[in-house]
Amino acid sequence: MTCLETIQAYALRSIGLGERLLPREDFTLCQQFTLIGSGMLWNIYFGLIALLTGFLLANALAVGKNSERRWLRKPSEWFIFIFRGSPLFIQFFFAYFAFLSLKSVHPAFDPFTSAWLGAALVLFLNTAAYSAEIFYGALRSVPKGDLEAADAYGLTGFARWRRVVWPTTMRLAWPAYTNEAIFLFHATTLVFFSGFPAVRQRGDALYYATYFADKTFNPFVPYPILAFYFILLTLVIISLFGLVNRRLNRHLPQERRARMRLRAPQIIR
Amino acid sequence: MFDFCADPSVLDRLTWLSCYLTTGKHMAIYWSVGTVLLLLAVTAPTALAFGFGGAVLARSRVAPLRWLGKGYIAIVRGVPDIAFFLFFVIALDQLFEWVRHEVKCPEWENSVWQGNDFIVCQAAKLPLSSAPQWVHEGYGFVLAVITFSIVFGAFAGNVLFGAMRAVPRAQLETAEAYGMSRGQTFRRVLVPQMWVYALPGLSNLWMVLIKATPLLFLLGVEDIVYWARELGGTKTPQFTAYPHGDWRVWYFLALLVFYLGMTKLSEWALTRLQDRLSHGQATASGERLRRDEVTA
Numbered sequence: 001m002t003c004l005e006t007i008q009a010y011a012l013r014s015i016g017l018g019e020r021l022l023p024r025e026d027f028t029l030c031q032q033f034t035l036i037g038s039g040m041l042w043n044i045y046f047g048l049i050a051l052l053t054g055f056l057l058a059n060a061l062a063v064g065k066n067s068e069r070r071w072l073r074k075p076s077e078w079f080i081f082i083f084r085g086s087p088l089f090i091q092f093f094f095a096y097f098a099f100l101s102l103k104s105v106h107p108a109f110d111p112f113t114s115a116w117l118g119a120a121l122v123l124f125l126n127t128a129a130y131s132a133e134i135f136y137g138a139l140r141s142v143p144k145g146d147l148e149a150a151d152a153y154g155l156t157g158f159a160r161w162r163r164v165v166w167p168t169t170m171r172l173a174w175p176a177y178t179n180e181a182i183f184l185f186h187a188t189t190l191v192f193f194s195g196f197p198a199v200r201q202r203g204d205a206l207y208y209a210t211y212f213a214d215k216t217f218n219p220f221v222p223y224p225i226l227a228f229y230f231i232l233l234t235l236v237i238i239s240l241f242g243l244v245n246r247r248l249n250r251h252l253p254q255e256r257r258a259r260m261r262l263r264a265p266q267i268i269r
Numbered sequence: 270m271f272d273f274c275a276d277p278s279v280l281d282r283l284t285w286l287s288c289y290l291t292t293g294k295h296m297a298i299y300w301s302v303g304t305v306l307l308l309l310a311v312t313a314p315t316a317l318a319f320g321f322g323g324a325v326l327a328r329s330r331v332a333p334l335r336w337l338g339k340g341y342i343a344i345v346r347g348v349p350d351i352a353f354f355l356f357f358v359i360a361l362d363q364l365f366e367w368v369r370h371e372v373k374c375p376e377w378e379n380s381v382w383q384g385n386d387f388i389v390c391q392a393a394k395l396p397l398s399s400a401p402q403w404v405h406e407g408y409g410f411v412l413a414v415i416t417f418s419i420v421f422g423a424f425a426g427n428v429l430f431g432a433m434r435a436v437p438r439a440q441l442e443t444a445e446a447y448g449m450s451r452g453q454t455f456r457r458v459l460v461p462q463m464w465v466y467a468l469p470g471l472s473n474l475w476m477v478l479i480k481a482t483p484l485l486f487l488l489g490v491e492d493i494v495y496w497a498r499e500l501g502g503t504k505t506p507q508f509t510a511y512p513h514g515d516w517r518v519w520y521f522l523a524l525l526v527f528y529l530g531m532t533k534l535s536e537w538a539l540t541r542l543q544d545r546l547s548h549g550q551a552t553a554s555g556e557r558l559r560r561d562e563v564t565a
Contacts, residue, residue, distance in 0.1 A: 081529070082525075082529065085528065085529045085532035085533070086480070086525050086528040086529050086532070087480040087481070087482075087483050087528055088480075089483040089484060089486075089494070090483055090494070090521060090524050090525055090528060091525070093494065093497075093498075093517075093521045093524075094518065094521035094522060094524075094525055097501070097515070097517040097518040097521055098518045100515065100517075100518070101515065101518050186348075186349035186350065187349075189349045189351050189352065190351060193351070193487055206349065206351060206352060206355070209352065209355075210355060213355070213356075213359060217359075217363075217386060217387040218382070218387070219355075219356050219359040219360050219363075220360070223352055223355070223356040226348075226349075226352050227348040227352065230348050230349055230352075231348060
């Protein structure tokens with residue numbers, strides 16, 4: 001097989017299109033690149049779904065945790081503590097077996113035992129908790145002057161939050177949130193190692209990398225390929241989030257703009 | 270475990286549960302909690318040492334050493350950690366076997382790479398096939414500890430590198446003014462002062478390390494995740510006298526609670542440590558402590 005044929009056969013293997021059988025011997029570099037890249041589709045899918053949905057819940061949770069009403073604050077605090085205080089790996093296992101038990105109660109839980117829904121749900125809740133903590137921190141550090149200005153304009157309730165508090169929160173939280181997004185994409189590699197089955201060997205990038213490492217007994221080729229893909233993905237995320245950051249800070253004078261300084265706050269969950 | 274457990278059919282639920290949770294197999298899961306704690310106890314200082322080495326290298330004046338240190342610290346960003354865990358376990362194993370192979374079997378002609386196989390001579394196998402069971406398990410654990418230390422060493426290196434730069438420049442200039450050499454400044458001024466700046470980062474790292482311990486399962490160590498899956502799985506009357514359905518969800522719920530407890534406990538302890546270290550320091554938290562004491 002030439003490399004082009006390999007790409008045609010395996011580029012969409014992870015979502016069930018193309019060649020059915022995985023290569024079994026004489027693994028070429030091209031095969032490894034194609035299949036691991038094909039697995040990246042899952043990582044991108046999980047990351048995007050969790051990021052988009054988690055963002056909304058995270059905002060609600062942050063406002064909830066900042067609320068003065070006890071019945072709003074306590075549930076938000078507990079939610080954030082439970083998902084940030086326990087390993088994501090255990091959360092995946094727990095969710096998978098919980099869905100498995102619920103499946104015997106009602107068939108409606110059937111799709112939850114497959115990765116595309118069940119694992120996405122766990123990742124959604126998990127990233128919502130981590131992002132909520134970031135947004136909460138930013139919400140607490142909205143400058144007092146901004147709030148006083150909002151009061152002076154007669155803004156109250158939702159309009160005040162929507163027009164003054166929220167934009168500033170986003171601006172303050174954005175560098176940390178970029179980090180969260182990066183590590184969320186890294187966390188997606190745990191999915192197929194934690195109970196959720198890779199049906200018909202349709203797995204993510206790490207699944208295929210491990211497949212090759214197990215078959216060839218040579219970890220020095222597949223894992224660097226995986227690393228290459230993830231570094232690429234990280235760079236894409238940083239540049240996309242950088243664009244948003246520029247837009248969030250566009251009203252500020254050039255030298256006061258928050259530079260995107262990326263550190264590693266939460267590394268593994 | 271208890272005497273009344275001899276005939277489970279007559280017991281009511283709670284006493285039955287006490288018997289169930291103290292079977293020989295369940296003792297294995299309690300021991301595996303010990304494995305996790307042992308891993309934490311061994312890895313934390315080792316990773317700190319790795320990180321210290323990395324941070325010192327990254328500050329080196331010799332360019333290649335500096336690149337080495339910075340590369341080590343930087344490489345774990347951008348790549349998922351699990352990939353590192355899975356990679357290092359195989360890579361280290363092969364490295365050890367290859368070194369032993371070169372030493373013990375110099376007459377071996379063929380390459381260790383043959384097609385899709387990695388072949389070393391019998392004497393170089395690690396652990397030897399004749400070794401007792403505990404050597405096999407111990408070897409797996411040691412590999413896991415080294416892997417954890419390398420990965421977390423890089424994170425710790427990042428924290429310590431930042432902390433070393435956070436020590437006020439004036440302190441180092443004063444040391445130089447006293448005529449201390451670079452090494453003396455490092456030992457007597459920089460290192461003692463950097464810990465306060467490093468503590469928040471290291472606390473965070475400790476929490477992350479706790480939450481990373483279930484990954485031991487991926488490295489092939491029989492840890493709590495392994496036993497939770499084993500014990501919770503469906504038991505049929507064919508194979509055991511105590512059949513039950515799929516209870517894995519309850520076992521993982523227990524693990525979840527265990528980890529939440531560990532997090533809470535660490536949070537409490539680290540806050541106290543932070544307060545103690547900040548006591549009398551010219552930092553914001555030290556100042557806050559002083560004010561609280563004055564008003565109290």
